[in-house]
Amino acid sequence: MQIPIAKPFIGEEEKQAVMQVLTSGQLTTGPKVAEFEKAFAAYQGAKHGVATSNGTTALMAAMMAHGIGLNDEVIIPSFSFFATASCVLSVGARPVFADIDPVTFNMSPEAAEAAITPRTKAIMPVHLYGLPAEMSKFEAICQKHNLILLEDAAQAHGASIGQRRVGTWGTASFSFYPTKNMTTTEGGMVLTNDDEIARKLRMIRAQGMNTQYYHEIVGYNFRMTDMAAAIGLVQLGRLPEWTNARQHNASYFNSHIESVTTPTTPADYTHVYHQYTVRVPDGVDREAVAKRLNEKGIGVRVYYPLPIHQQPVFQQMGYTDVHLPETEKATAQVFSLPVHPALTEEERAYIVQEVNAAC
Numbered sequence: 001m002q003i004p005i006a007k008p009f010i011g012e013e014e015k016q017a018v019m020q021v022l023t024s025g026q027l028t029t030g031p032k033v034a035e036f037e038k039a040f041a042a043y044q045g046a047k048h049g050v051a052t053s054n055g056t057t058a059l060m061a062a063m064m065a066h067g068i069g070l071n072d073e074v075i076i077p078s079f080s081f082f083a084t085a086s087c088v089l090s091v092g093a094r095p096v097f098a099d100i101d102p103v104t105f106n107m108s109p110e111a112a113e114a115a116i117t118p119r120t121k122a123i124m125p126v127h128l129y130g131l132p133a134e135m136s137k138f139e140a141i142c143q144k145h146n147l148i149l150l151e152d153a154a155q156a157h158g159a160s161i162g163q164r165r166v167g168t169w170g171t172a173s174f175s176f177y178p179t180k181n182m183t184t185t186e187g188g189m190v191l192t193n194d195d196e197i198a199r200k201l202r203m204i205r206a207q208g209m210n211t212q213y214y215h216e217i218v219g220y221n222f223r224m225t226d227m228a229a230a231i232g233l234v235q236l237g238r239l240p241e242w243t244n245a246r247q248h249n250a251s252y253f254n255s256h257i258e259s260v261t262t263p264t265t266p267a268d269y270t271h272v273y274h275q276y277t278v279r280v281p282d283g284v285d286r287e288a289v290a291k292r293l294n295e296k297g298i299g300v301r302v303y304y305p306l307p308i309h310q311q312p313v314f315q316q317m318g319y320t321d322v323h324l325p326e327t328e329k330a331t332a333q334v335f336s337l338p339v340h341p342a343l344t345e346e347e348r349a350y351i352v353q354e355v356n357a358a359c
């Protein structure tokens with residue numbers, strides 16, 4: 001058996017949608033982008049959606065729209081994908097890393113609050129693996145210290161706390177990269193409830209213009225194409241069913257896997273299982289377990305093997321005295337199993353059998 005960690009799906013509807021756009025002659029941002037923005041913002045429950053070329057440019061645009069820049073600090077987790085931090089550097093600001101909660105793997109609100117300095121401008125939790133961060137706590141901290149609340153929601157399409165979906169607390173960036181819970185090929189989107197931030201995001205995305213060749217601010221080319229948006233519209237229609245399948249696979253793993261610590265979802269939180277991430281017990285060699293499972297044809301991956309603050313480029317920038325014990329421990333103990341909607345019953349049972357035998 002060969003079970004990949006992710007299996008992006010493109011069906012006939014996506015192909016037809018792309019052909020329709022190509023036939024229409026609309027080769028860049030047009031009506032499909034506007035339609036996709038409305039549909040995705042409505043799905044998450046946010047007022048505005050501004051589509052971008054990818055999740056990284058969505059994060060960069062969010063930083064710029066809030067005027068984050070030189071001499072500002074942004075508090076983020078180090079246990080995330082690199083783009084969570086590079087977007088802060090892209091505007092000349094300084095990433096400040098806060099440790100995680102070892103149970104949820106998300107940034108600890110207490111650790112984030114302890115990292116606030118007079119230079120702190122924003123806090124950006126990541127809804128890692130598809131589990132929402134503790135947004136009511138982050139919201140209270142931001143209100144108390146007068147800080148901007150952002151969300152890196154690149155892994156959390158449809159995730160919620162109670163009835164409220166992520167992307168509705170702060171300016172939030174999503175990614176539609178092929179391995180995410182839904183895709184536009186490359187693509188991203190920023191959601192916000194703030195009219196002025198939405199207006200700035202639209203300008204930042206398109207060279208700082210509102211009126212053609214009249215540049216009010218410095219902007220770039222972060223545009224999504226209508227082809228990508230047309231794919232996104234079809235995929236958004238499939239997302240609820242795919243999310244159910246991911247949750248169904250995860251609950252099967254939760255009740256059958258015994259050898260490793262399975263994910264914990266706090267009461268009232270809806271986890272959308274972008275990744276199904278487990279932790280090996282203390283003293284067990286994660287590398288050996290992951291290698292063994294890969295040899296058995298199970299495409300396990302480690303997200304992420306090296307925390308951002310320990311990446312070579314951050315070490316060169318002088319982050320050598322940063323120590324985040326829970327983050328560093330997690331990077332040595334976690335691995336993710338295939339949980340994608342295309343898993344068969346047979347594959348699920350095989351994964352359980354091999355994981356239970358692996359350590």
Ligand SMILES: *Cc1c(COP(=O)(O)O)cnc(C)c1O
Nearest residue numbers: 054055056081083084154175177
């Ligand atoms: C995927 C991802 C991004 C970047 O998205 P791209 O579309 O690949 O640029 C940012 N943050 C997190 C947490 C991600 O998982």
